Amino acid sequence: MRALWRRYLNGNPEYLAHYYWWAYLAPFGVWFFSHHLVINSILFGQYRRILDALLRHLHTAPCGRMLQLTCAYGKLTPALAGLTDELHLTDVASIQLKIAGNGLAHQHRSALMARMNAESMAYAASSFDTVVIFFLLHELPPAARQRALSEALRVLKPGGRLLIAEYGIDRNRHPLHRITLLRRAIERLEPFLHDFQQDDLPAQLQSCALKHGKSLQPADEQALFGGYYRVMLFNA
Numbered sequence: 424m425r426a427l428w429r430r431y432l433n434g435n436p437e438y439l440a441h442y443y444w445w446a447y448l449a450p451f452g453v454w455f456f457s458h459h460l461v462i463n464s465i466l467f468g469q470y471r472r473i474l475d476a477l478l479r480h481l482h483t484a485p486c487g488r489m490l491q492l493t494c495a496y497g498k499l500t501p502a503l504a505g506l507t508d509e510l511h512l513t514d515v516a517s518i519q520l521k522i523a524g525n526g527l528a529h530q531h532r533s534a535l536m537a538r539m540n541a542e543s544m545a546y547a548a549s550s551f552d553t554v555v556i557f558f559l560l561h562e563l564p565p566a567a568r569q570r571a572l573s574e575a576l577r578v579l580k581p582g583g584r585l586l587i588a589e590y591g592i593d594r595n596r597h598p599l600h601r602i603t604l605l606r607r608a609i610e611r612l613e614p615f616l617h618d619f620q621q622d623d624l625p626a627q628l629q630s631c632a633l634k635h636g637k638s639l640q641p642a643d644e645q646a647l648f649g650g651y652y653r654v655m656l657f658n659a
């Protein structure tokens with residue numbers, strides 16, 4: 424029998440269809456996860472805090488031409504659209520762009536949307552003043568993550584800002600990391616999370632920046648929920 428996930432390939436990366444079809448590609452999943460209560464519960468009630476921690480950096484200076492690197496459920500996209508006249512939103516899944524467009528229209532806001540793979544984007548080099556990545560990286564297999572980081576640095580202008588909201592590093596100190604059953608359940612749903620949490624993200628970003636002849640300085644890192652989550656700001 425043909426595996427169910429294969430029907431969601433449809434131009435999407437294999438890992439996305441295989442591991443995340445139920446969350447990002449199947450219409451029922453998209454409907455289900457579009458509810459604030461669901462997304463907030465997945466983030467252990469921290470959605471607002473994470474969003475505020477990210478947005479506070481964007482209130483300090485004009486955002487200019489801004490890229491939201493992939494869609495995210497919740498209020499992020501309308502909030503970003505309210506901060507700039509030129510928000511670009513890209514995602515590899517058309518259903519995600521559609522739902523994001525509906526959400527923006529509902530709030531009387533807009534963004535320039537394009538279907539692209541974060542691992543290889545069609546935007547010109549150094550074309551964005553601000554790049555925002557919200558809980559994407561931990562969902563990517565290591566090689567895809569490396570390519571997506573490289574692309575984010577390629578399109579970021581020298582002098583621009585990169586903002587990342589993500590899970591914190593796992594040093595097995597947080598109470599949630601020590602509940603074995605919960606840990607196993609999360610690792611099953613998020614097969615690349617553990618790998619991501621062992622990586623040195625700032626070092627990876629620095630090497631991607633160097634590859635594109637750019638420099639990148641870590642400017643701020645806020646640990647949230649006892650370090651289970653983090654919001655990071657880098658200046659190019």
Ligand SMILES: C[S@@+](CC[C@H](N)C(=O)[O-])C[C@H]1O[C@@H](n2cnc3c(N)ncnc32)[C@H](O)[C@@H]1O
Pocket residue numbers: 436439447462492493494495496497513514515516519539540541542557558559562567
């Ligand atoms: C931003 S991440 C996770 C967001 C978070 N779980 C939430 O919704 O709050 C999920 C998005 O990344 C997209 N995505 C995953 N891999 C991608 C890739 N290689 N290129 C572009 N979009 C990708 C998925 O289609 C999905 O819309």
